[in-house]
Amino acid sequence: MAETSILRPSGLAHIVFRTGDLSAMVNFWKSFLGAETVFESDIIAFLRYDEEHHRVAIIKEEGLTLRAGPTAGLHHVAFSYNTVGELLMAYKARLSKGIKPAWCVNHGPTTSIYYKDPDGNAIETQVDNFDTVEEANAFMTSSLFRENPIGTDVDPDILLERLEKGVSDKELKIRVEIGPRLDIPANL
Incomplete structure:
Protein backbone atom coordinates (compact mmCIF):
# COMPACT_ATOMS: atom_id res chain seq x y z
CA MET A 1 0.00 0.00 0.00
CA ALA A 2 1.39 3.39 -0.98
CA GLU A 3 2.01 5.92 1.77
CA THR A 4 -0.41 8.84 1.67
CA SER A 5 1.24 12.24 1.55
CA ILE A 6 0.20 14.58 4.34
CA LEU A 7 -0.52 18.21 3.53
CA ARG A 8 1.97 20.13 5.64
CA PRO A 9 0.85 23.01 7.88
CA SER A 10 1.60 26.54 6.72
CA GLY A 11 2.96 27.54 10.14
CA LEU A 12 2.94 26.99 13.88
CA ALA A 13 -0.08 28.82 15.29
CA HIS A 14 0.43 28.88 19.06
CA ILE A 15 1.64 27.10 22.16
CA VAL A 16 -0.45 26.34 25.25
CA PHE A 17 0.78 25.85 28.80
CA ARG A 18 -1.11 24.58 31.80
CA THR A 19 -0.25 25.95 35.20
CA GLY A 20 -1.33 26.16 38.81
CA ASP A 21 -0.33 29.85 38.96
CA LEU A 22 -1.96 31.71 36.09
CA SER A 23 -0.90 35.15 37.27
CA ALA A 24 2.82 34.31 37.56
CA MET A 25 2.88 32.64 34.14
CA VAL A 26 0.93 35.43 32.40
CA ASN A 27 3.19 38.09 33.92
CA PHE A 28 6.33 36.18 32.94
CA TRP A 29 5.29 35.51 29.34
CA LYS A 30 4.04 39.07 28.83
CA SER A 31 7.38 40.39 30.09
CA SER A 41 -10.14 35.27 32.92
CA ASP A 42 -9.62 33.32 36.15
CA ILE A 43 -8.87 30.14 34.18
CA ILE A 44 -7.30 31.09 30.86
CA ALA A 45 -5.28 33.80 29.16
CA PHE A 46 -4.40 34.46 25.51
CA LEU A 47 -1.32 36.52 24.62
CA ARG A 48 -0.03 37.92 21.35
CA TYR A 49 3.22 39.58 20.29
CA ASP A 50 2.70 39.85 16.54
CA GLU A 51 -0.06 39.87 13.92
CA GLU A 52 -1.59 36.57 15.11
CA HIS A 53 -4.68 36.76 17.34
CA HIS A 54 -2.81 34.71 19.94
CA ARG A 55 0.56 32.93 20.08
CA GLY A 69 13.48 16.73 37.53
CA PRO A 70 13.79 15.53 33.97
CA THR A 71 10.57 14.10 32.58
CA ALA A 72 9.50 12.83 29.19
CA GLY A 73 7.67 15.33 27.02
CA LEU A 74 8.24 18.68 25.41
CA HIS A 75 11.80 19.93 25.97
CA HIS A 76 11.42 23.59 24.94
CA VAL A 77 9.75 26.11 22.68
CA ALA A 78 11.82 28.41 20.48
CA PHE A 79 11.39 31.97 19.23
CA SER A 80 13.43 33.43 16.36
CA TYR A 81 15.04 36.80 15.84
CA ASN A 82 16.26 38.22 12.53
CA THR A 83 19.76 39.24 13.65
CA VAL A 84 22.25 38.62 16.44
CA GLY A 85 21.72 42.26 17.37
CA LYS A 100 18.36 35.60 33.38
CA PRO A 101 19.32 32.94 30.85
CA ALA A 102 19.80 29.32 31.82
CA TRP A 103 22.17 28.52 28.92
CA CYS A 104 23.76 30.39 26.01
CA VAL A 105 25.16 28.40 23.10
CA ASN A 106 26.13 28.55 19.46
CA HIS A 107 24.67 25.29 18.14
CA GLY A 108 26.13 25.90 14.69
CA PRO A 109 22.86 26.31 12.79
CA TYR A 115 15.50 30.63 29.67
CA LYS A 116 13.06 29.01 32.12
CA ASP A 117 9.56 30.24 32.94
CA PRO A 118 8.08 30.10 36.48
CA ASP A 119 6.83 26.54 35.91
CA GLY A 120 10.23 25.33 34.68
CA ASN A 121 9.41 25.23 30.97
CA ALA A 122 12.48 25.82 28.81
CA ILE A 123 12.40 28.59 26.20
CA GLU A 124 14.92 29.10 23.41
CA THR A 125 15.46 32.45 21.73
CA GLN A 126 17.59 32.11 18.63
CA VAL A 127 18.93 33.53 15.44
CA ASP A 128 19.75 31.46 12.36
CA ASN A 129 23.48 31.44 11.70
CA PHE A 130 23.24 30.73 7.97
CA ASP A 131 21.64 32.81 5.25
CA THR A 132 19.95 29.86 3.55
CA VAL A 133 18.38 26.55 4.52
CA GLU A 134 20.84 24.84 2.18
CA GLU A 135 23.83 26.25 4.09
CA ALA A 136 22.31 25.20 7.42
CA ASN A 137 21.57 21.71 6.08
CA ALA A 138 25.13 21.42 4.77
CA PHE A 139 26.51 22.27 8.21
CA MET A 140 24.12 19.83 9.92
CA THR A 141 25.37 17.00 7.70
CA SER A 142 29.04 17.93 8.20
CA SER A 143 31.63 16.08 10.29
CA LEU A 144 31.85 19.11 12.62
CA PHE A 145 28.16 18.81 13.52
CA ARG A 146 28.37 15.03 13.82
CA GLU A 147 31.23 15.48 16.31
CA ASN A 148 29.40 18.21 18.25
CA PRO A 149 25.63 18.44 17.62
CA ILE A 150 25.14 20.38 20.88
CA GLY A 151 27.37 23.40 20.27
CA THR A 152 29.77 25.73 22.01
CA ASP A 153 28.74 27.75 25.05
CA VAL A 154 28.84 31.51 24.49
CA ASP A 155 28.74 34.54 26.77
CA PRO A 156 26.04 36.94 25.56
CA ASP A 157 27.73 39.87 27.31
CA ILE A 158 30.90 39.26 25.30
CA LEU A 159 28.85 38.94 22.09
CA LEU A 160 27.12 42.21 22.99
CA GLU A 161 30.48 43.94 23.58
CA ARG A 162 31.77 42.67 20.24
CA LEU A 163 28.58 43.80 18.49
CA GLU A 164 28.87 47.27 20.02
CA LYS A 165 32.50 47.43 18.75
CA GLY A 166 31.22 46.90 15.21
CA VAL A 167 31.84 43.17 14.72
CA SER A 168 29.49 41.99 11.98
CA ASP A 169 26.48 39.75 12.51
CA LYS A 170 28.09 37.18 10.21
CA GLU A 171 31.29 37.04 12.28
CA LEU A 172 29.37 36.82 15.59
CA LYS A 173 27.50 33.78 14.26
CA ILE A 174 30.62 31.68 13.60
CA ARG A 175 30.78 28.75 16.00
CA VAL A 176 34.08 28.18 17.80
CA GLU A 177 34.83 24.48 17.42
CA ILE A 178 35.62 22.70 20.71
CA GLY A 179 35.64 19.07 19.59
CA PRO A 180 33.26 16.36 20.74
CA ARG A 181 30.25 17.36 22.86
CA LEU A 182 27.14 15.35 23.53
CA ASP A 183 25.91 16.87 26.82
CA ILE A 184 22.96 19.19 27.23
CA PRO A 185 23.08 21.12 30.52
CA ALA A 186 21.11 19.36 33.26
CA ASN A 187 19.25 22.56 34.18
CA LEU A 188 17.37 22.45 30.87
Missing part, protein backbone atom coordinates in the same frame (compact mmCIF):
# COMPACT_ATOMS: atom_id res chain seq x y z
CA PHE A 32 9.44 37.76 28.26
CA LEU A 33 7.84 38.30 24.85
CA GLY A 34 6.77 41.92 25.19
CA ALA A 35 3.31 40.47 24.65
CA GLU A 36 -0.11 41.91 25.26
CA THR A 37 -3.12 40.17 26.75
CA VAL A 38 -5.87 39.50 24.22
CA PHE A 39 -8.16 37.87 26.79
CA GLU A 40 -7.76 36.82 30.41
CA VAL A 56 0.59 31.79 23.72
CA ALA A 57 -2.31 30.49 25.78
CA ILE A 58 -2.09 29.62 29.46
CA ILE A 59 -4.69 27.48 31.20
CA LYS A 60 -5.06 27.28 34.98
CA GLU A 61 -5.65 23.79 36.31
CA GLU A 62 -5.93 22.74 39.94
CA GLY A 63 -3.80 19.96 41.40
CA LEU A 64 -0.80 20.27 39.11
CA THR A 65 2.68 19.52 40.39
CA LEU A 66 5.87 21.16 39.18
CA ARG A 67 8.52 19.05 37.53
CA ALA A 68 10.81 17.49 40.10
CA GLU A 86 18.00 41.69 17.91
CA LEU A 87 18.68 38.52 19.93
CA LEU A 88 21.16 40.38 22.14
CA MET A 89 18.94 43.45 22.57
CA ALA A 90 16.13 41.14 23.72
CA TYR A 91 18.59 39.44 26.10
CA LYS A 92 19.63 42.82 27.50
CA ALA A 93 16.00 43.94 27.95
CA ARG A 94 15.09 40.66 29.69
CA LEU A 95 18.12 40.95 31.95
CA SER A 96 16.98 44.44 32.99
CA LYS A 97 13.68 42.84 34.08
CA GLY A 98 15.50 40.19 36.11
CA ILE A 99 15.02 37.41 33.53
CA THR A 110 21.68 28.81 15.43
CA THR A 111 23.00 31.00 18.20
CA SER A 112 20.63 30.46 21.11
CA ILE A 113 19.83 31.85 24.54
CA TYR A 114 17.70 29.59 26.75
